[in-house]
Amino acid sequence: MHSDGLEQTRVLAEEYANRAIAAIDGFPESEAKEGLVEMAVKTLKRRK
Amino acid sequence: MVAKEMKFLTGNIRQLLGSGHPSLDTVAQYYTQGEGKHVRPLIVLLMSRATALAPKSPRYTRQSSTPDIDNSISPSEILSDVNPNSPTMNPLAHVPTSYSASESDILPSQRRLAEITELIHTASLLHDDVIDHSVSRRGNPSANLEFGNKMAVLAGDFLLSRASVALARLRDAEVTELLATVIANLVEGEFMQLKNTARDEKNPVWTEDTISYYLQKTYLKSASLISKSCRATALLGGSDETTVDAAYLYGKNLGLAFQLVDDMLDYTISEKELGKPAGADLELGLATAPLLFAWKNNRELGSLVGRKFAKEGDVARVGFFHRSMKHAFINDIIGKRTGDAQ
Numbered sequence: 001m002h003s004d005g006l007e008q009t010r011v012l013a014e015e016y017a018n019r020a021i022a023a024i025d026g027f028p029e030s031e032a033k034e035g036l037v038e039m040a041v042k043t044l045k046r047r048k
Numbered sequence: 049m050v051a052k053e054m055k056f057l058t059g060n061i062r063q064l065l066g067s068g069h070p071s072l073d074t075v076a077q078y079y080t081q082g083e084g085k086h087v088r089p090l091i092v093l094l095m096s097r098a099t100a101l102a103p104k105s106p107r108y109t110r111q112s113s114t115p116d117i118d119n120s121i122s123p124s125e126i127l128s129d130v131n132p133n134s135p136t137m138n139p140l141a142h143v144p145t146s147y148s149a150s151e152s153d154i155l156p157s158q159r160r161l162a163e164i165t166e167l168i169h170t171a172s173l174l175h176d177d178v179i180d181h182s183v184s185r186r187g188n189p190s191a192n193l194e195f196g197n198k199m200a201v202l203a204g205d206f207l208l209s210r211a212s213v214a215l216a217r218l219r220d221a222e223v224t225e226l227l228a229t230v231i232a233n234l235v236e237g238e239f240m241q242l243k244n245t246a247r248d249e250k251n252p253v254w255t256e257d258t259i260s261y262y263l264q265k266t267y268l269k270s271a272s273l274i275s276k277s278c279r280a281t282a283l284l285g286g287s288d289e290t291t292v293d294a295a296y297l298y299g300k301n302l303g304l305a306f307q308l309v310d311d312m313l314d315y316t317i318s319e320k321e322l323g324k325p326a327g328a329d330l331e332l333g334l335a336t337a338p339l340l341f342a343w344k345n346n347r348e349l350g351s352l353v354g355r356k357f358a359k360e361g362d363v364a365r366v367g368f369f370h371r372s373m374k375h376a377f378i379n380d381i382i383g384k385r386t387g388d389a390q
Contacts, residue, residue, distance in 0.1 A: 005342030006312055012337070013308035020301035023294050024098065032097035035049050036298065039091065043305050047317060 010044075017044050050093040053152075053159060057089055061163050064210050066133030075195050075203035079170045082186040087306075088169050089162035091274060091299065095281040096158040099291055108286030117160050117217050129213070157218050157284045164227060165277045167211040172234050172273075174204035179238065180332055223283055226276040237268030244335045250354045254344050262340055263304070270310075271303025311336035330363050339366065 017040040027033045058080060065076045118136050120127055173185065178197050182190040192200040208231060215224050245252045246261045267275075278299030282292040314329045315338050329336050333356025335343070343349040352362050 004345065005338040005340075006315060008341040009308055009312050009337040013305045013312070016301040016305035016308065020298045020305065023297035023301060026290070026294060027098050028101040030098055030101060031049050032094045032100075035094045036091070036098055039087075039094070040298075040302055040305065043302065043309055046309060047313070 014044055017041065050090065050097065050154070053093050053154060053162070054086065054090065057086060057163065057166065060159075061166055063133045063135065064131075064163060064167065064214055065207070066131040067206070068130035068132070071199070072203065072206060075191060075199045076206050078191050078194065078203070079173055079185070082188065084166075084170075084186070086166060088165040088274060088277065091302070092158065092162040092165055092277055092281050093154060095278050095295055095298070096154040096162075096285060099282045099285050099287050099295060100153040102282075102291040103288040104286045105288045105292075116219070117156055117214075119217065121216065121219070155284060157220070158281055160214055160218060161223070161227075161277060161280055161284060164211045164214050165273060167207050167214070168227070168230060168234075168273060171204040171207035171211070174200050174207065176238075178204075180328075218284070220284060223280040226280045226283075230273045230276050233268040233272035237265050237270075237272070240265040241269065241334065244333070244353050244356060251351050252354050253350060254340075254347065258340055258343070259337075262335075262337060266304060266307045267300070270307040271300050274303035274306070275299035308337055312338055327363070330357055330366055333357055 020040045021037050024033060024036055061080055062077055065073070065080070067073055067076065118134070120136075124136075174191055176182070177185060177190040178192045178200050181192070183193050184190055188194075190200075191203065195203075212228065212231075215227050218224070240261070245258060252258070275296050276299070279292055279296035282295040287295070311329065314327060314336065330339075335353045335357075339349065339353070343353060349366075352359075352366065355362070357363050357366060
């Protein structure tokens, strides 16, 4: 019932991660660009 | 992808940290020994490569092939800054780096910037551990515990100084301005964190400003270094304005996401898994995002935030509160996953 503090934090983190990915959308496709996208995705999944 | 460059990172950082004093060497290099995650250098190196093929600024002229980032600007006898590890001071000490690989699309200045970001980050860890009275870092005794507060603070200052020297030798005023501002931001963010709310009331009432104060603090303490080093990376590579702004926005949003997740883990992950005490933020009196959001619908938390959870039973009260939060949170996620699967 009190889970909304953590849930809202997670939602906001996800929003920022998505904005990070969107920011470099215009970069030419490359492995490095994929690496940057992966960093943003991994940020949300990390456990430490 | 940038594994080769990352391999040389620690050695190169240590090269920047040599001094004429053995115990300064020991303290300054103490946090460079462990296997840190090196997230910031990794981002800089990836950003270097990702922006290499992006459009260039019209003013950009390709850097000369002989980088002078190791050479001082003033005569070295004037600088009187002994560094036995420096390749220019002592050719014998020169450790092979991957800098010579001229076929790389990562510029020497961008690699040096990656090292500078780690130096600034490590300095902030040295200072943070003093402020927070930490006892361990990455499974070892923290520097303040091992060498005392005085040496830990001075070593952090030394790292910032050598970062500034390395920065000056990139010979790019705009990049210097960006990274010097990061250091100011780190200090200001730390000052903001001494209070949980802007006016530091005894019995604060939740408003939207509560969240903006927290986010501003988080930008200064965590996202500033990542965002401004991403911007500096693109500038060093001669990228056009659009690319420079995109790199900055990537770093800013990633930095904010990174810290929000960090604040969540402080509540949801066990001490063993995290490698540092869980719930440490609360013990320090810090109200981070999960608590600030929960406070919105539980106004009674205000007085606890105001007194920084200092009253006997406060941490336990929030702890109990959060344990039920955590269970509900995990149940929510399991619920959603089961929902997805159906």
